[in-house]
Amino acid sequence: MNLPSTWLFLAQAAEEPNIFTYFGESNIAGKAIVVALLVFSLLAWTIMIGKYLDLSRLRSLNLNFESRLAQQRGLLKLNLGRKASSLGPYAALVEEAVDAFHRYEGAGSERSLRVRMGHVENALQRGVAQHSIKYESKMILLGSIVTGAPFLGLLGTVWGVMDAFGSMALQASATLQNLAPGVSGALLTTVAGLLVAIPSVFGYNFLLSQSKLLVTELENFASSLADRIELEVEIALEEGTGDEQE
Template sequence: MSFSLFLDSLIIQAAGGPNVFTYFAQSNFAGKIVIFILVVCSVVAWSVMLGKYMDLSRLRSQNQRYEHMLSKEPHLLALDPDRPGKGGGPYYNIVREALEAFFRYGGHVADADVHRATLRMGHVENALQRGVAEQTIRYEARMVLLGSIVTGAPFLGLLGTVWGVMDAFGGMAGAGSASLQSLAPGVSGALLTTVAGLVVAIPSVFGYNYLLQQTKISVVELENFASTVADRIELEAQAAANA
């Protein structure tokens, strides 16, 4: 504790007047722990937001390149099921799983048996649903962590404030004197934790809402692409059976 008091005095002397450092020095031990936790949460939140934005941008770029390549292919079923063209990303994985399911049930594209063709397309649609679910998990990765920081940061700040005010009033009652000069430092230090909580939560909530919206858009685009793939496979298989 003596080292903590020495550090607090250095901060006050270096600051030269009431500011954030002064208020931090006037915080109780619990308030300083809360502020430290909030600093860690802020670093994590910004890392998640920047990393998630870069991931979504990269996946969208991969999807656009692969969709452009696929639009030039006259026959989707002519692609290699193990490696359906050059590319990567969610769209690529969706097509690969759909083709693997299609050729797993039969080795040939054409199938004159209507029942077998229907059963085959059922396998393809199930594979597409599983693929969409897996890629959705990939899109939504780390969003729970960011949402937890958005929700929890203000409450952590409030906890530090309430605790600090409680200590300030408790110390004043133990001293047997009540004055604004004796109460103000503890209260100002306690209020710092609420400010820190809001500083962490406000940018995080804007980033979370933006990333959540982009994730929802990407998932809808993925579902539409999977539906398009199912239609192409069914039409090409039907055309081959009628040929």
């Protein structure tokens, strides 16, 4: 290998324009926008990774609790207490439904059953709404970054180009070599905006689909939970009626 040729190639590569060169040629507004987009990029990646881990953890807790619940013969005798919140959304729904059922201590009649089941269904609806908000938390901020990043980059580009042409008007002779550095620095903000928005939009759509899936599973679990409680009460009433007739 010819060492002088290698060093010459490296020296030429170092002198070629790069992203740091473009950043240095940007005006103050462009530099501020690029720094802001860098912060938004770090924030978006933090939200996406954290949200994915959070949704995966909640789904794992739900599946584990659902498998344990299938082995229970009676739901109305469960007393999860303070452990419910740490066992996942499904456990919290069960605790809220059982607590709502025992809140009304009426006689064992059909009217009492309707009143109790009304309390249970209302408690489940409130629980599903609360957990749905938790599933979709931080998605608004991520969606704002997805929508706002390209426009912020476009603002920096328009501002930089306007500044470059404005400075050229004050010079006696306008050449492309004088105009190019300002324009390249201005276009850097658009590139930065797209680099923030493109991965964020894929992450947002994926996380949104996962959140909707978990909300649907939560609603289905709440519906089956209400049916199971009502079935247990009906069986208990029939057994009580049978004992009285004997």
